[in-house]
Amino acid sequence: MTRRLLASYLGLVLLVLLGLEIPFGLLFARAETSRLSNSIERDAGMLAELAEEHIEEGRTDQLPELAADYAERTGARLVVVDRTGAVLTDSASTTPVGTDLSAQPDIATALRNQTTLGIGPDADSGIGTRYVTVPGSSGETIRGALRLSYSTDVLDGRVRDIWLTLALTGLGVLAATTLIALALARWIIRPVRALERATTQLADGTLTNPPATDLGPPELRRLAASFTHTATRLQHLLASQRAFAAEASHQLKTPLTALRIRLENFEPHLDPAAHDSLDEAIGETERLGRMIQGLLSLARLESAATTPEAVDLGTVVADRAATWAPFAAEHDVRIATTGRPVGQVWAIPGALEQIIDNLLANALRVSPPGGTITLAVHHVPHGIELHVIDQGPGMSEAERQRAFDRFWRASDTHHDGTGLGLPIVRHLVDTSGGTVTLHPAPDTGLDARVRLRPVTTPLARDPHAAAGDVSASWSLDRWPQTTGRR
Template sequence: MTRRLLASYLGLVLLVLLGLEVPFGLLFARAETSRLSNSIERDAGMLAELAEERIEENSTDELPELATDYAERTGARVVVVDRTGAVLTDSTATTPVGTDLSAQPDIATALRNQTTVGTAPDPDNGTQTRYVTVPGSSGETIRGALRLSYPTDVLGGRVHDIWLTLALTGLGVLAAATLIALALARWIIRPVHALERATTQLADGTLTNPPATNLGPPELRRLAASFTHTATRLQHLLTSQRAFAAEASHQLKTPLTALRIRLENFEPHLDPAVHDSLDEAIGETERLGRVIQGLLSLARLEATATTPEPTDLDAVVADRAATWAPFAAEHHVHITTGGRPAGHVRAIPGALEQIIDNLLANALRVSPSGTTITLATCRVPQGVELHVIDQGPGMSETERRRAFDRFWRASDTHHDGTGLGLPIVEQLTRASGGHITLEAAPGGGLDAIVLLSAANAPAPHPQAPADHPARPHQGQGPRPTAPPKPIGAPEHARR
């Protein structure tokens, strides 16, 4: 941003300099040309009068001294001819005395008592010159002519000098403007960079270095003060939310557990006819516990900023498939893996395990006996896709759109889901930089598609068969004998 500000300032200064110096340079060149022409014409007229006097008085031997003296002082060339066009003197001694120049146009015109002004190559050396040829006459009597010429490089040198002066002046102004613009840009950008660093810190979870409120323009100072105030309040709210998520779990689970134990203790003392109602009450207590656990999990996800890390998707898929296989076998459902090795993907720590567990629990609830749940991975241009495909009743398009709403369950569902499983999966996927969609599976059922970004350095890992033990994912610890109970994955079953 500093470079852009500096470029804008210097561009404006350069535009102003060009707008002032170019017209001034052109005006000076035109004025210098006009001044030189007027000077030549004036001097030529005076020299012609002096030469005419010398010719009239038959003192032509004084003409060489007159011409040479003027030429030495001005750098011009003076040629004087008599009324027949014969050379009387040439200040450069290039043209011999007596040479007939009457055939040259400017001399012929002057001998007809007319003045000629123009620019043309010197007839002797070819140098471009600015010349004036005037008659030496008294009234109608013409006694000779005089040609006064200046090399145009004299004029070009003067014009070049002024352009060089203007260029050096412009560079000096541009250098000064650069220093001023650089100081101004840094003065403006310094608080912006401080705000950027503070925003990055706040995004990571904690603002340790708030931006200074005494740097930069007043507007940026007010912005820094407002940001610091907002960040302080936000951190306070996040701290309060984390504290609630940490404390509420224990404070809510303890009375629910006690309530369930007391309900179970009632069983021996109740009439067998009300045992079904007691079982329903205990089931509702368990469901309430799962709802509370799901809400706390969502609160932790929303309050915690975690950076995605490379995770071996193939290892996680193989591990979760092997973990869930015995539990699925009790329901006469087979879990299989497929697709091609996906390698490493970017995900927050522990997210892939929770995503797969919730999707498998969701699929297992609706899978009829004798069906298969497939875990498949594949690489796509956008990254890596994880598919969890069941052979259950599936969902309508309307139900798939609403499946990620919190607490939403299909109107014809008949089991005790909490409606928080898929929202948790979506939250974990988003926190990992991906997204999840639900599609109808070919042949019936549901295909949950999780798209994640591939890690910078993929490391393909062979998939382990679902019915064979798989090596636990690093940091996961020993695999349990039964799958952990997911947090109330929402159902998509139909009656």
């Protein structure tokens, strides 16, 4: 951002400089050209009068000294001819005395008592010159002519000098502007960077270094103060939520446990016909306990997640399959794993275990005796997928679209489900930077697909991640006997 501010400041100053210096340079060049032309005409007129006097008085031998003295002082070339066009003197000593120049246009014009002003190459050296040729006359009597010429290098040098001066002035202004703009940009950027660091800290869970409220422009100071107030309030709310999740878990379990014990104590005193109702009441009490545990798990997830780390997916899948195999065998269900090693993926610590546990619990609940639950892993474009495929009744399109809604359960679900299992799975997958979707299995059943990022993909900061360690309590239903679909 500092570079962009500097570029904008310097670009604006450069446009102003170009808008001022270019017209000024062009104006100076025209003014210098006009000044030199006027100076040449004036000097030529004065020298022509002196030459005409020398010719009239017969002192033509003094003309070479006059021409040489003027040429030495000004760097010009002076040629004087008599009324016939014969050269009387040439300050450059390149044209011999007596040479007839009457055929040259400017000399011929001057001998007709007219002045010629122009630009052209020198007749002897070919160098570009600016010249003026004037007659040496008294009234209508013409006694000779004088040509005064200056090399165009003189004028070009003066123009180059002014352009160089303008360029150096512009560079000086740009240098000064750069220093001022750099100081101004740093003054503006410093509080912005402090806000960026504070935002990063807040995203990680705790704001330890709030931005200073006395740096930068007034608007940024007010923004920093407002951000600090908001961050403090947010941290207070998060702390309150964590405290509630920690305290409610204990405070709600105790009365529910006591209620269940009392209901069970009623059994010897009830009529046998009421035992079914008692069992349903105890079941609803257990379901209420699992629902409370699920809500607390979601609260902990949303308030305290960690940064994804590299986890070997194949190792976790094999471990969870081995753990669940004995229990699945009790229900006459087989757990199979397929796929080649896929390497490491990005995931929240402990999240893969909880994701697989919840999906296996759901699959085991709906699997028929003799069925198979398949855990498959394989590479897909831009990721690695984990499939948990059961052979149950499956779900309709409408049910799959609502399956991740909290508390939603399919119409044929038994009453021991809480409707929080898949929402927890989705939150764990989202926080790990992946996606989870439900699809029909090839024959019958449901295919739960979890797509995760391979470690070869750069890890971007998850905007939902925050500091904390909740890996020990992310699963709603750790064991399948207390877990239904969802």
